[in-house]
Amino acid sequence: MVAETSKNISVTIRVWRQPATDQPGKFVDYPAKDLNPNMSLLEMLDVVNDQLERIGEDPIAFAHDCREGICGTCSLVIDGKPHGPHHGVASCQTYMRSFEDNSIITIEPFRAKPFPVIKDLISDRSAFDKIQQAGGFISIRTGSAQDANATPIPKEVADLAMDAAQCIGCGACVAACKNASAMLFVSAKVSQLGLLPQGQPERDTRVLNMVAKMDELGFGSCTNQYECSAACPKLISHDFIARMNRDYIAASFRSAFKPTPAAGSGGGA
Amino acid sequence: MSLIGNLFTSSIGRKFIMAITGLVLVGFVFGHLVGNLQIFLSPDHINGYAHFLQGLGPALWLVRLVLLATVALHIWAAVVLTLESRAARGPNDYGVKKWLHATWASRAMRWSGVIVFFFILYHLAHFTLGIADHENFKSNFNWTMQHDAKELGITLAKQGEGVHDVYSMIFIGFQNPIVSIFYIIATSLLSVHLLHGIESLFQTIGWRNGTWACCLRKAVTGLVVLYFLGNLIIPGAILTGIAEPAAGSAAALKAAGQSVTAPAAHN
Numbered sequence: 001m002v003a004e005t006s007k008n009i010s011v012t013i014r015v016w017r018q019p020a021t022d023q024p025g026k027f028v029d030y031p032a033k034d035l036n037p038n039m040s041l042l043e044m045l046d047v048v049n050d051q052l053e054r055i056g057e058d059p060i061a062f063a064h065d066c067r068e069g070i071c072g073t074c075s076l077v078i079d080g081k082p083h084g085p086h087h088g089v090a091s092c093q094t095y096m097r098s099f100e101d102n103s104i105i106t107i108e109p110f111r112a113k114p115f116p117v118i119k120d121l122i123s124d125r126s127a128f129d130k131i132q133q134a135g136g137f138i139s140i141r142t143g144s145a146q147d148a149n150a151t152p153i154p155k156e157v158a159d160l161a162m163d164a165a166q167c168i169g170c171g172a173c174v175a176a177c178k179n180a181s182a183m184l185f186v187s188a189k190v191s192q193l194g195l196l197p198q199g200q201p202e203r204d205t206r207v208l209n210m211v212a213k214m215d216e217l218g219f220g221s222c223t224n225q226y227e228c229s230a231a232c233p234k235l236i237s238h239d240f241i242a243r244m245n246r247d248y249i250a251a252s253f254r255s256a257f258k259p260t261p262a263a264g265s266g267g268g269a
Numbered sequence: 270m271s272l273i274g275n276l277f278t279s280s281i282g283r284k285f286i287m288a289i290t291g292l293v294l295v296g297f298v299f300g301h302l303v304g305n306l307q308i309f310l311s312p313d314h315i316n317g318y319a320h321f322l323q324g325l326g327p328a329l330w331l332v333r334l335v336l337l338a339t340v341a342l343h344i345w346a347a348v349v350l351t352l353e354s355r356a357a358r359g360p361n362d363y364g365v366k367k368w369l370h371a372t373w374a375s376r377a378m379r380w381s382g383v384i385v386f387f388f389i390l391y392h393l394a395h396f397t398l399g400i401a402d403h404e405n406f407k408s409n410f411n412w413t414m415q416h417d418a419k420e421l422g423i424t425l426a427k428q429g430e431g432v433h434d435v436y437s438m439i440f441i442g443f444q445n446p447i448v449s450i451f452y453i454i455a456t457s458l459l460s461v462h463l464l465h466g467i468e469s470l471f472q473t474i475g476w477r478n479g480t481w482a483c484c485l486r487k488a489v490t491g492l493v494v495l496y497f498l499g500n501l502i503i504p505g506a507i508l509t510g511i512a513e514p515a516a517g518s519a520a521a522l523k524a525a526g527q528s529v530t531a532p533a534a535h536n
């Protein structure tokens with residue numbers, strides 16, 4: 001972490017402005033002067049928007065919610081890297097002290113065909129929700145509270161599942177990938193459940209359905225260049241992609257060669 | 270969802286096809302290189318070996334068809350996935366483009382693959398079909414086996430047998446600097462393709478993780494460097510004259526300015 005600094009800085013932001021999905025967009029430069037270096041990048045955008053509103057211009061639309069790196073709503077490509085210059089940090093946790101005084105900061109939306117730009121810096125990432133709905137859940141009766149140790153899970157397995165579960169669904173992996181592949185996201189969602197005993201009953205259908213949905217929505221495919229994990233604010237490992245590949249191929253074979261169900265309705269004749 | 274459907278229509282299935290066909294091709298090119306390195310032994314070796322392969326008849330055609338289908342599947346998967354991935358990027362490019370992690374070899378996959386493809390076409394026209402440089406094609410030169418050629422207990426060709434002189438075809442071919450340099454460039458690009466390809470294949474099949482990624486990369490790099498050097502040394506040694514054609518071969522006669530009369534084609 002950079003030490004707190006007190007000298008104010010001024011920058012120029014070069015922002016993608018696009019009024020609507022079906023309209024062309026372009027970069028527009030705005031000055032942002034005399035900024036407290038310890039304000040976040042999003043706060044800097046708030047300041048610029050304040051000025052724009054005061055002169056009657058349309059403020060820059062950008063997505064944000066928690067502003068503490070846990071919700072996955074913020075989605076800016078900053079100087080060519082999703083979520084900005086740091087490693088394992090979301091856009092909302094990027095601070096102005098990370099930029100040089102008088103520099104030009106280029107800010108763009110996450111781009112991909114399945115993530116159409118709604119306005120300016122906001123892209124529609126509901127494609128991820130559709131992938132989740134295709135299998136990113138477990139169907140069980142929750143009933144009343146169980147004994148905590150009713151289902152023993154080795155610590156390493158639990159840790160690994162938790163690593164996968166860190167994914168906040170921001171879409172930076174897609175934005176960073178030259179193929180707009182969603183495999184890092186999907187592999188995290190497949191693995192967080194597939195690693196645990198509760199996820200076993202639907203393990204095969206989950207990976208088959210989520211991958212099918214991912215393909216149907218028009219995401220690209222992985223070329224194993226690992227741009228995704230390099231941009232991921234939660235440092236999800238691309239090892240999960242290898243795990244998903246294995247799981248997918250195995251599930252395809254298992255579902256093809258499972259015993260044919262008995263004919264008829266069964267039971268007493 | 271059917272198995273065949275998953276393999277041929279899903280992104281992961283197609284990647285799997287590309288990885289498995291890539292692995293088969295890697296096996297082929299390494300075996301092929303070992304066979305070719307026999308050029309540095311007496312002409313009996315490579316000529317006997319080539320004679321044996323020619324004599325396999327239908328079996329040779331079966332292997333050729335399988336290899337052809339493998340290349341076709343590999344290229345099909347590469348092209349389809351590339352086009353889909355291009356389309357997935359969407360209508361607007363980023364204003365600032367940056368690479369975060371990808372290796373240079375991985376970024377060259379598409380064009381290294383395409384150039385290797387054209388090289389394969391030329392290579393077949395040159396040494397298999399005899400369309401390019403027909404005058405110096407193997408069937409125009411004869412070699413009389415001086416000893417029995419034996420490998421792994423199998424007799425490849427008998428002493429005294431007249432066989433095609435593949436040895437001379439290669440020597441004469443690579444004495445042409447343009448041909449040699451083209452081979453060197455193409456096999457260098459294939460090496461670059463394999464530098465990413467072999468490592469990538471493990472990830473695609475699901476046999477890679479952070480723990481052994483480092484050893485994997487070292488092993489792949491070592492293998493590819495060996496492959497590169499093996500391919501460099503054949504045209505390299507012939508072009509620079511470090512390797513000279515064996516006495517009595519058509520290539521040696523030609524080098525000495527004697528005429529090489531084409532024998533009547535046999536078999």
Ligand code: HEM
Nearest residue numbers: 223287288291294295347378382383386466467469470473
């Ligand atoms: C003939 C033209 C060829 C083309 C157009 C081609 C193209 C490609 C492409 C685009 C990839 C994807 C790489 C990626 O982005 O991950 C690939 C992967 C690969 N190629 Fe080729 N290639 C060709 C020939 C070959 C040959 C001759 C070999 C073997 C000697 C080979 C071995 C491989 C391997 C092992 C992979 C890795 C598969 C994976 O990603 O898991 N390729 N190829």
Ligand code: SF4
Nearest residue numbers: 167168170171173232
């Ligand atoms: S894997 Fe990482 S980059 Fe991709 S959606 Fe999840 S948190 Fe975001």
Ligand code: FES
Nearest residue numbers: 065067072074092
């Ligand atoms: S706004 Fe919630 S993660 Fe950035």
